[in-house]
Amino acid sequence: MQVPVDVGMAPTEYVRRFEEVEWPVFDVCPICGAHARLQGHGSYSRNSLPDRETELVTPIHRLRCPVCHRTVSLLPSFLLPFFQHTARFVVKSLLGKVKSYRELLRFHWRRFLANANRVLAFLRDLDMRERLPEDGKERAMKLLGSIETSGLEMFSMLFQKHYHRGFMADSSYLPQKPE
Ligand SMILES: [Zn+2]
Incomplete structure (x- = not known):
């Protein structure tokens, strides 16, 4: 575990x-x-x-x-489970603030979009009240911005503690207890 x-x-x-x-x-x-x-x-x-x-x-x-x-x-807390790239790198590269690689970025987008609803629910719990655009990618960028401003590593850690998985986890993977 x-x-x-x-x-x-x-x-x-x-x-x-x-x-x-x-x-x-x-x-x-x-x-x-x-x-x-x-x-x-x-x-x-x-x-x-x-x-x-x-x-x-x-x-x-x-x-x-x-x-x-x-x-x-x-x-x-700067690491994500099962990822070599740090949480900060992942979020910053999705926001277009640091350079990634085309394939890697595509993979990170897929993963993040698959987790977007759960991320939104968690940010709402943390008191995010902003209205969000309907469009998937635009909405995702807003969420990423909120993750960044709410304290990236802290968000990642709290999310993981709450859901027992990272915010970039494979959505087809359901954690089993005990591991
Ligand atoms: Zn024990």
Whole structure:
């Protein structure tokens, strides 16, 4: 299971200062619900891509439940589950503010549009009152703008905590519990 965590750092700083990160304490296992403190269980590395030129080998902190023995990965909030590109890159490139690649951008658009209704519902919950255009793409641009101004990483993390999936998740994928 991947649990998003606000590390309060941008990707490069996080990589550099990984050893100093203060991880949240879990006294209840998010997988099995046991009242038991999760213990540190090392880390693994994955790639993250904050822009077109940068590839960061990014350590992911892992915890383990002493009851069910499953592991929980603490995903820094700048990352999206199952995506190498950061949440910021994805949103900024959809908004046309940073350069992406044609195929990648197309893929990101498909994913975002498939999640647009859920994103809208969540933004409404967060108190977005604006009226939105009917047109799919125009509407999507408004939503992306709201994500950006509401604090991109924070939005991404809260969305993930609420729906147990990222805002760019494959809509045909339904999370199973436990993973
Ligand atoms: Zn457990």
